[in-house]
Each structure stands twice: as C-alpha cells, then as structure tokens.
Amino acid sequence: MNIPVLEDLPSPGGKHVLVRCDFNVPITDGQIDDDLRIRLPIETLTWLLDQDAARLTVCSHLGRPKGTPDPRYSMDPVRARLGELLEAAGVDASRVELLENLRFSPGEEDNDPAFVDHLVAGQDLYVDDAFGAAHRAHASIVGPPARLPSAAGRVLAREVEVLDTLLGRAARRPFVAVLGGSKVSDKLGVIEALVDRVDRLLVGGGMCYTFLAAQGHAVGASLLEEDRIDDCRRLLDAGRPPDGGPTIVVPTDLTVLSPGGAFGPGKEPTGEVRQVGADVPGGWMGLDIGPGSAAAFADAIGEAATVFWNGPMGVFEDPRFAAGTRAVAEAAASSRAFTVVGGGDSAAALAAFGLADAVDHVSTGGGASLEYLEQGDLPGLAALRRGAV
Ligand code: 3PG
Ligand code: MG
Numbered sequence: 166m167n168i169p170v171l172e173d174l175p176s177p178g179g180k181h182v183l184v185r186c187d188f189n190v191p192i193t194d195g196q197i198d199d200d201l202r203i204r205l206p207i208e209t210l211t212w213l214l215d216q217d218a219a220r221l222t223v224c225s226h227l228g229r230p231k232g233t234p235d236p237r238y239s240m241d242p243v244r245a246r247l248g249e250l251l252e253a254a255g256v257d258a259s260r261v262e263l264l265e266n267l268r269f270s271p272g273e274e275d276n277d278p279a280f281v282d283h284l285v286a287g288q289d290l291y292v293d294d295a296f297g298a299a300h301r302a303h304a305s306i307v308g309p310p311a312r313l314p315s316a317a318g319r320v321l322a323r324e325v326e327v328l329d330t331l332l333g334r335a336a337r338r339p340f341v342a343v344l345g346g347s348k349v350s351d352k353l354g355v356i357e358a359l360v361d362r363v364d365r366l367l368v369g370g371g372m373c374y375t376f377l378a379a380q381g382h383a384v385g386a387s388l389l390e391e392d393r394i395d396d397c398r399r400l401l402d403a404g405r406p407p408d409g410g411p412t413i414v415v416p417t418d419l420t421v422l423s424p425g426g427a428f429g430p431g432k433e434p435t436g437e438v439r440q441v442g443a444d445v446p447g448g449w450m451g452l453d454i455g456p457g458s459a460a461a462f463a464d465a466i467g468e469a470a471t472v473f474w475n476g477p478m479g480v481f482e483d484p485r486f487a488a489g490t491r492a493v494a495e496a497a498a499s500s501r502a503f504t505v506v507g508g509g510d511s512a513a514a515l516a517a518f519g520l521a522d523a524v525d526h527v528s529t530g531g532g533a534s535l536e537y538l539e540q541g542d543l544p545g546l547a548a549l550r551r552g553a554v
Pocket of ligand 1: 187189228229297298301530531532
C-alpha cells in the first residue's frame with residue numbers, strides 16, 4: 166500500500182512536528198515490562214531531529230482510562246524511559262516533549278474536531294508512527310492528516326510493508342498461519358480473509374474449543390462460543406489445498422485441568438493436569454494443545470516458507486500450560502521461513518522464551534495487524550493517504 170513516508174514531507178528544518186506514537190506499554194507497579202513500543206520509534210524521532218526540526222510534540226494513549234485523568238495511566242514512566250532512550254541515541258532531548266495520555270480527554274476516542282484543533286495548534290507537520298493504534302479512528306490518528314502535511318514514521322511504514330508481503334502474491338509457499346488466543350469471535354474475520362491465502366491455518370488457544378465443538382467433540386468446561394459453532398463448521402469446510410488436506414487444522418490432543426483446579430495470574434496453581442485426545446472430559450478445562458498437536462504444528466511451521474503467528478496456544482503464563490506455545494515459538498524461531506509474529510500475547514510469549522530476536526518481524530500491533538490482514542486497510546492509513554502532503 167502506498168502511504169506517504171518521512172521523505173515525502175516538506176523539509177522539517179525549523180518546524181514544529183506533532184508525532185503520534187503507540188506507547189501503550191505493559192506497566193506493573195510503575196515499571197515498564199516491555200519497552201519495545203518506545204524503543205522502535207526512536208529511529209523516527211532521531212531522523213526528525215537530524216533534519217533540524219525545532220520541536221517534536223510526541224503523543225500517545227496508555228491503557229483505557231475512559232476520557233478522564235487517572236494517575237494509574239499517567240505517562241510518567243513512559244516519559245522517563247523515552248528520555249533515557251533519546252539520551253542513549255545522542256540527540257537533544259530538550260527539543261522533545263511528550264504530552265499526557267491522550268485518552269484523559271474524551272475528545273480523543275470521540276474523534277472530536279475541537280480536540281484535533283487543540284492537537285494541531287502551533288504544529289507544522291504530523292508524523293504517525295502508531296501502527297498499534299492505526300485501527301482506531303481516534304482524533305490523534307485520523308484528525309491531523311486533514312490539517313497538516315503528514316507522513317508515516319519508520320515503524321508504521323515497516324509494519325505495512327511486512328504485512329503487504331503476507332497479503333501479496335509474493336508471499337512464498339507453503340504459507341502457514343498459526344492463530345490462538347481466547348476468543349474465536351475476534352478472529353473469525355481474519356480467518357475468513359486468510360483461509361484462501363494460506364496453505365495451512367493452525368488453530369490453538371481458547372478459540373480452538375469452538376472449532377472442536379463444531380467437529381462434534383466434547384469440550385467439557387473449556388472456553389466455548391456456542392453462537393459461533395456454525396461459523397467454525399463453515400470455515401472448517403472452506404478452502405482445500407492442492408494436497409487435499411484441510412486448510413484449517415485443529416488440535417488432536419489437549420492438556421486439560423481437573424474440575425475446580427486453579428490457574429492464571431495471582432492464583433496458586435491447583436488441580437490435576439492430564440493429556441487427553443480431542444475430547445475434554447466433563448467438567449475439565451482444556452488449557453493448552455497437547456504434545457502430539459504441538460509436534461504437528463511445529464512440523465508444519467518447519468516446512469513453511471512464510472509463517473504468520475498471532476495468539477498463544479494455551480495459558481502459557483502457567484508453566485503447566487506453556488508447552489504448546491513454546492513449541493510454536495521455537496518452531497517459528499528456528500524456521501528458515503519469513504516469520505511474522507503479530508503483537509500482544511504472542512510477542513510477550515516470544516520474549517518470555519527469549520526468542521524475540523529470532524523471528525523476522527514482531528509486530529507492535531496485535532489488533533492492528535489482524536485488522537490489516539482482514540481489511541487490507543486501516544483508518545490511520547486511509548487518513549494519511551487522503552492527507553495533505
Ligand atoms: C493496543 O495495545 O492494542 C493498542 O495500543 C490499541 O489499544 P486499544 O486496544 O486500547 O485501542
Ligand atoms: Mg488491544
């Protein structure tokens with residue numbers, strides 16, 4: 166997709182530049198758990214400063230504070246980290262200002278023109294480097310390009326280029342997509358879009374139980390979206406690769422937890438863990454794909470030339486249910502394929518296993534990358550194309 170990039174801007178020398186980033190990073194007790202979203206756009210900020218921009222006004226949302234100031238979502242930890250990174254890059258950080266959380270104002274999510282006025286006041290240029298938020302038609306994303314000469318920063322431009330490779334005919338085959346995560350309803354659109362493009366679509370995570378139910382399997386107390394069973398059944402029948410196998414591959418074995426067993430953040434892990442086939446015993450809960458499926462998924466990834474992975478295979482934060490996600494992560498990391506990992510939980514899993522540097526591209530946007538693969542466009546990109554450059 167053609168979008169204006171930094172070199173398309175009028176010379177930034179002496180100008181005031183508004184830069185939208187996605188600094189929505191995970192923070193625990195005031196500590197940033199993963200600063201990737203702050204590190205990557207430093208390249209864009211540095212370029213603008215090297216071009217002698219007079220001032221950069223950087224802005225972002227953080228969390229979902231719902232239109233009112235909330236100290237839990239203050240930008241302070243991000244501001245401190247940004248300052249350190251700019252200093253390490255050897256640039257004049259005094260020319261960079263980071264605004265407070267955009268979502269402290271209701272105008273941001275409402276895309277209120279008055280809030281856009283406020284953001285662009287005194288600015289000469291706009292740079293959007295917030296790929297992770299490009300699927301949100303919010304004021305700071307879609308507003309400024311109609312008012313100022315605008316372009317995509319390096320992070321946004323690179324994300325679009327990588328995803329275009331997956332969508333284009335140049336994607337090398339076999340193309341294997343691996344999708345996990347909890348809600349199948351969130352993923353139906355992208356499955357629909359991918360099923361005719363990929364050779365195999367491997368399904369794990371909480372969403373696989375609705376597919377298993379569609380195949381007539383018992384799912385016990387596992388996550389199930391009953392109103393999506395018919396959609397899953399239709400997708401299982403769709404798309405047949407030339408070798409005749411199914412496009413959508415669901416687990417044939419599972420790792421399950423006994424009734425009443427506890428798992429998840431902040432809980433003492435309890436209960437009995439068992440390996441079963443594709444049927445979950447009554448009251449038990451499927452929380453990971455089983456070892457046979459993990460090996461089969463790893464083999465499919467190993468044979469692929471292009472891999473897209475979004476969403477964990479199980480509750481990997483609990484070591485009892487991490488094996489499936491680890492197998493996928495390790496297969497993606499050691500594969501010779503062009504490997505793209507789509508944001509959020511799968512990126513966190515890769516990082517937890519120490520494999521983040523072993524794939525070709527870790528997207529900074531989970532929701533945004535899925536929506537781009539599904540729609541082929543995003544509100545933030547459309548705004549830049551329509552914009553004033
Ligand atoms: C994300 O983390 O997914 C992006 O920053 C977008 O945040 P949102 O889902 O709260 O709009
Ligand atoms: Mg999100």
